[in-house]
Structures are given as structure tokens and as C-alpha cells.
Amino acid sequence: MLLLALSDAHIPERAIDLPHKFKKLIGVPNKIEQVVLLGNCTKSYSFVKFVEHISSNIVVVRGEFDSKSLPSTKNAREEIPLSTIIKQGNFTIGCCNGYTVVPKSDPLALLTLARQLDVDIILWGGTHNVEAYTLEGKFFINPGTCTGAFSTDWPPSQDPEAEPDKKTDETGSFADAEPASAAAAAAAAVDETNEAETESDDEADTQSVSSFCLLDIQGSTCTLYIYTLVEGEVKVDKVVYNKS
Template identity: 30%
Template sequence: MADDYDEEFGELGLVIGDFNIPSRASDLPPQFKDLLVPNKVQYVFCTGNIGNRETTDWVKTLSGNTHFVKGDFDESKDIPETKIIQIGSWKLALVHGHQIIPAGDDESLYTFLKEMEADVLITGFTGVAKVSAVEKKYIINPGSVTGGFNGQQQSIPSFLILEFKKEKIQVFIYTLDGDVKIDKQELPLQK
């Protein structure tokens, strides 16, 4: 009976990053702040470029199990450049993405993912939410949660919720384009 329950309701992970507070945005959009409250997810995966300690402290309140990597504008020396996290049958690699050239290129990201020996690469940096499948592996990017992207352009504020199940991950892509919109993708485990 417990296995049926686990398969029906998987653990949840928030994928969030590129806040750039206060340099490019003053705060999260209020619509997202209302949705992102403590203890609704089991994990938080932050792709970096948070911006200030207050925002970092707020992210830590969302789950007792938070994972951070360093963005190109993060100054803390305590945050790693990359991180590997195992959740059930899934091995996740977390990186900001500024280290990968050309930025946001699926082929370069896939090469990095293979080097990390993971099933899923969580990366940020581009400011655009994206979910890609490459050679039985997945690359996911939450975009910029504030929409305060790279100084050249604004992006649509976004974040992701992952629901981990034994054989698949459900990805819920939250975007704020006038209203909060939610798109869904399914990533089957492929070994």
C-alpha cells in the first residue's frame, strides 16, 4: 500500500534561480511570493545569482533541504560551483551555467551532464525557462524568478516544480505573463 501512495504522490522540488536582487529586480513578483511558502516542497534547487543575504535566507525557509550553486554574480565563498544530488532513482547535477560555453547550448550542456554522470542537469544563467531531452538525459532551466535577467533584456519571471516519482519526473513550469500560467512536461527515467 505504501508503494502505491509513493507512486501516486511523489516528493516535490522547487527549482529557482537568477533572482539578481537588488541589482536587476527589487523582489520576487508578489504572485510568486504568495505561491512559494515554507514546507510545501521537500527540496529546493537554486541555480545561483541570488543577490543578497535576505533573499538567500528566505529561500532557506522554503525547505529544510536546500541546495545552492554559485552564480557568476554571487560573492559567497561557501557556495560550490556544482553539486550532485541523488533523489530516489534520479541523479541530479546542479550548476549555474555561466561556466558552459556557449551559454544555454544544449550540446555543451549535454557534454557537461555526461561528465557529471547524472540523469538531469539543472542549470540557470539564460533567464529563460526550458526543459530539453537530449540522448535519454534531461536539461532543465527555471529561468529567472524575478524576470531581472542579464541587463540586456527582461525575461518572463518563472520557476519550476519537480514531482519525483520512481520512473518519471513531472515538471510544472510556472510563468508570470500577466497571470501565473502553469505548463506541464513529463520526463520518463531512461537508463
């Protein structure tokens, strides 16, 4: 059973659309059984239509920029819950955008939430930063932002040496991407006057990495596929989680 987790699309206020390559990957009807929207995904008509086209089984939790209720269910005023639980296979999955989890994205705080909801897996969002880890036998998944939307959180460090962890690697690869975009900017720089001459195209730095997660749940095994868009190419990582 395939479960697609998308979060923080922020269309249209921060992003135009899903990356074309993502759309091609997931935009196939009847392949994915359930889609979880982990907040900030409900404001775009075209995006909602696209998700509905993937699967009719859509679970939504509220992000801070979502309205109280779903725009699509105009008549049945169903409120978007802050958190909810999904049962798939032998797993119970807690879903939550996490904008009311304090401290934000704190593993211990999330663990507390997992305990409160009595779930094996926590799907959360809000950070625009894809991550997955296990703690105390529970599985924590944040699919990041599916559109690479801008995040008002602290920006990842610009100094590659200061940070040893995984996030820096991503940032590093972004730094690699710079020469190419700089060339594009140089081409556009003709009419620029004094200031920008030496500046590189730094727009990419203000974007997050686009990513989403796909969970393949078979009985007590959950295989997580993490899709990230790096330098225009889709990268897939795989993590397997077994319920003990």
C-alpha cells in the same frame, strides 16, 4: 517529493523581489522538500530568509555574481560550488549555473556536462530564459529567472515574424501587454517635454519573463511544472520525464 528550482533572482542588484504571486504560491513551509538555487540568488537577505522559510534543505551553486561563499554561513566558510549533484528518487540531477559552460547554454555542451557528472537531469540557469527539453535520454531544465531580472544576453527579437520558435511566443505576449502599460505611461507623460511624447512605456521590454520550476519526483518519473508570469497571471505548464 517536490524540488523547487530557482535561478537568477539578482536581488537587489537587478530586481526588487519575487513577484507577489510567486511568493504566495511557494511561500508555504513544509511543502517543498528541497530548493535548488541555480546561481545569483545569494545576495539578498530577505530572499535567502524567504527560501529558508520554504525548506531547510537548500542546495546552492555559484552564479557569476555570487560570492565565493555563502553569506549565511559566516563561520563555516563553505564555498559555493560551481556544480553539484543531487540524488532524488531514481534520478541524479546535476546542478550548475552554467556561466562557465561554453558555448553558453549550448545543448551539446550541456550534454557533455551531463555525461561528465553522470546525471539524468541537468538543472542550469544563467540565461533568464525558461526552457526544458530532453536530449539523448537526458532531461535539461532551465527555470529561467524567478524575478524577471534583466539579462545582459542578447535580447529576444522584437520582430515576431522573424522567429518561429517558442521564445517568440513569449515575446509576442509581451508585445500584447504593451497597450496597457502604454496607457499608464501616457498618464505619467504630462510633465514630459518633447521627446517622449510618442514613446511607449518600454520598460517591460527590458525585463525577462519571471519563471521557476517545480520538480515532482516519484521513483523513475519526474513531473516538471513550469510556472511563468504572463501579463500578471501565473501560467503553469507540465512536462513528464521518465527514466528509461
